[in-house]
Amino acid sequence: MKINENKAGIYIHIPFCRKACHYCNFHFSTSLQQKAAFLQALHKELEEQKSYLNNKSIQSIYFGGGTPSVLSQEELAAIMEIVHTTYHVDANAEITLEANPDDINTTYLQELKSIGVNRMSVGIQSFYERDLLWMNRSHTAEQAEKCLQLIAEAGFEKITADFIYGIPMLSHSEWIGNINKVIQFGVNHISCYALTVEPKTALQHFIASGKTAGISDQHSAEQFAILTEQLNANGFEHYEISNFAKNGAYALHNSSYWLGNHYLGVGPSAHSYNGIERKWNIANNALYIQAVENKLPYSEIEILTVIQQMNELIMTSLRTMWGLDLNRFKQQFGEQHTSTLLHNIQSAENNKLLITNENILTISPEGKFLADGIISDLFFDD
Numbered sequence: 323m324k325i326n327e328n329k330a331g332i333y334i335h336i337p338f339c340r341k342a343c344h345y346c347n348f349h350f351s352t353s354l355q356q357k358a359a360f361l362q363a364l365h366k367e368l369e370e371q372k373s374y375l376n377n378k379s380i381q382s383i384y385f386g387g388g389t390p391s392v393l394s395q396e397e398l399a400a401i402m403e404i405v406h407t408t409y410h411v412d413a414n415a416e417i418t419l420e421a422n423p424d425d426i427n428t429t430y431l432q433e434l435k436s437i438g439v440n441r442m443s444v445g446i447q448s449f450y451e452r453d454l455l456w457m458n459r460s461h462t463a464e465q466a467e468k469c470l471q472l473i474a475e476a477g478f479e480k481i482t483a484d485f486i487y488g489i490p491m492l493s494h495s496e497w498i499g500n501i502n503k504v505i506q507f508g509v510n511h512i513s514c515y516a517l518t519v520e521p522k523t524a525l526q527h528f529i530a531s532g533k534t535a536g537i538s539d540q541h542s543a544e545q546f547a548i549l550t551e552q553l554n555a556n557g558f559e560h561y562e563i564s565n566f567a568k569n570g571a572y573a574l575h576n577s578s579y580w581l582g583n584h585y586l587g588v589g590p591s592a593h594s595y596n597g598i599e600r601k602w603n604i605a606n607n608a609l610y611i612q613a614v615e616n617k618l619p620y621s622e623i624e625i626l627t628v629i630q631q632m633n634e635l636i637m638t639s640l641r642t643m644w645g646l647d648l649n650r651f652k653q654q655f656g657e658q659h660t661s662t663l664l665h666n667i668q669s670a671e672n673n674k675l676l677i678t679n680e681n682i683l684t685i686s687p688e689g690k691f692l693a694d695g696i697i698s699d700l701f702f703d704d
């Protein structure tokens with residue numbers, strides 16, 4: 323997959339969830355009281371940011387969160403209308419909506435199709451009721467299975483499901499059970515994340531107070547190995563550290579982030595990148611709404627230094643199977659930085675964690691679970 327410099331993406335953050343999952347540190351509120359005011363502010367922001375992407379055409383729109391499926395068809399349709407009237411959206415743009423299984427029904431799916439959603443991303447996390455209760459998910463195991471069936475029946479060709487591994491009581495055979503079951507539903511994209519203990523989450527508190535067992539890196543690493551083996555055997559490409567696709571069904575929107583394409587993020591906590599600067603919106607619903615209403619600033623902006631640009635390219639490209647093009651790095655950042663990078667690559671190559679082939683640097687299969695550490699060892703210091 324290659325970067326297309328004339329294309330861009332739009333990310334729309336819907337900051338509401340029906341319940342707070344114990345492990346989650348994303349930005350959301352479980353109170354929907356401010357939903358109408360938020361939608362008004364979001365409409366305004368979409369119009370105000372019209373020139374951010376410099377008239378590039380939009381190849382992907384991504385409703386993420388939070389839980390975008392808390393919105394009705396009318397609410398989503400109103401957002402789409404503003405996007406279409408404000409931006410030039412490609413006729414075949416990828417339009418993804420993240421949904422939780424308890425929001426899915428046949429009518430809603432047809433409504434989503436009618437407003438142009440053509441890719442469904444479902445947060446399943448596990449098919450075991452015990453795990454869902456432990457994580458405080460809003461849906462049941464039965465709903466997790468049912469929604470995948472309904473989405474396939476509704477005719478969505480692009481379906482992705484999210485799972486979590488490394489859950490303390492999830493045995494390896496149960497994890498294989500989760501993987502096999504989702505494959506049977508015919509999804510062509512799977513995202514899997516190791517359970518991590520994020521600051522200020524309920525999970526962190528439960529572990530600190532001894533109420534629940536801690537997370538074992540060894541257990542997670544073993545389940546990651548099982549995951550890659552099972553999905554490879556079933557024809558999925560491991561195209562990004564946490565993402566697997568069958569028959570080339572790569573996530574266009576997410577791939578744009580990893581390849582360095584430009585994107586506009588709207589809504590509280592959303593991030594944007596236009597090649598020159600990064601900006602991120604305030605992660606507070608009430609303050610975001612007030613600021614947009616009163617024409618006050620609601621985002622912070624950072625102009626990227628050369629070192630930040632190099633680290634960014636190393637980080638995003640090494641996460642993918644397309645890797646880091648060392649020629650592109652040299653053209654962009656010069657001989658001296660490239661020789662420093664090559665020197666840093668050497669020891670990871672000696673340990674078989676990185677592979678260079680025809681000037682493309684990738685993380686080896688053995689290195690993938692350790693990707694974050696390998697990548698940060700290559701970073702340039704400020």
Ligand code: SF4
Nearest residue numbers: 339342343346387388
């Ligand atoms: S539904 Fe998603 S965003 Fe909401 S709390 Fe759970 S994991 Fe976080």
